[in-house]
Amino acid sequence: MRVVLITICLSFITYGAVSATVVVPADLSELSHDAVAIARGHIVAVEAQWKDDRRGIESLITLETETYLKGSLGNVVQFRVPGGSLGRFRSIVVGAPQFTVGQRVILFLGSRGPTIPYVLGLSQGVYRISQTPKGDWMVTPPMIAQAGDGPIVRGSLAPSSLGDFERQVRTLVGTGR
Numbered sequence: 028m029r030v031v032l033i034t035i036c037l038s039f040i041t042y043g044a045v046s047a048t049v050v051v052p053a054d055l056s057e058l059s060h061d062a063v064a065i066a067r068g069h070i071v072a073v074e075a076q077w078k079d080d081r082r083g084i085e086s087l088i089t090l091e092t093e094t095y096l097k098g099s100l101g102n103v104v105q106f107r108v109p110g111g112s113l114g115r116f117r118s119i120v121v122g123a124p125q126f127t128v129g130q131r132v133i134l135f136l137g138s139r140g141p142t143i144p145y146v147l148g149l150s151q152g153v154y155r156i157s158q159t160p161k162g163d164w165m166v167t168p169p170m171i172a173q174a175g176d177g178p179i180v181r182g183s184l185a186p187s188s189l190g191d192f193e194r195q196v197r198t199l200v201g202t203g204r
Contacts, residue, residue: 053148055168059199061147062135064098066090067156067193070130071103075111084118086111087143088126090134096193097200098136106136106144122149124169131156133166133192156189164189 059065072089090104109120124146126132135152136144146152150169158164165186187195 053151055195056199058135058147058152059097059196061137062097062152063138063144064100064104064136065096065133065196065200066092066100066104066136067094067096067133068092068104068131070126070128070132073111073126073128075113077113083109084111084113084116085109086126090132096133096196100136100144104136104144106134106146108146108149120149124150124153131164133196154192166192 053061068090070088071091072087074087074089075084076087077083078085086108088106088108090106092100092102092104108126109123110118110125112118133154133156135147137147137152138144153169155167156164157167166189167186
């Protein structure tokens with residue numbers, strides 16, 4: 028009887044602490060349509076901070092923009108991502124992107140009212156830019172999921188040249204798809 032009572036008490040105590048993240052796969056067309064702004068730039072600052080209720084950690088990321096493929100939020104954009112590290116505390120959110128200073132990225136940003144923007148679809152809205160040994164700039168799409176015999180994907184996940192990727196996004200933005 029005592030074991031049952033302890034189990035029930037522990038169940039009620041941990042009930043409020045359980046949470047989950049569900050990410051619905053989005054293709055490039057959906058991201059382009061839903062984004063308030065699509066910015067290319069490089070990360071200049073990553074600062075973890077407590078959420079307003081001090082029950083979690085989020086990171087405030089600063090992007091110095093090079094260009095916009097849709098919309099405009101200024102030369103420097105700050106946006107939030109869930110998770111981060113503060114002292115001895117670390118918060119990990121599965122699916123949330125992680126950034127380091129100096130990274131070049133293309134971001135699909137959303138916004139609700141007069142708040143700080145956020146990345147659409149967590150990691151799905153982050154396309155990383157890297158340079159090949161030949162000096163060409165390539166855009167690497169985010170991984171959607173991995174399971175069983177192979178990846179579960181929507182759309183193409185092959186890296187593409189920066190110019191081709193930007194033309195594709197501008198076409199999608201222009202057609203309103």
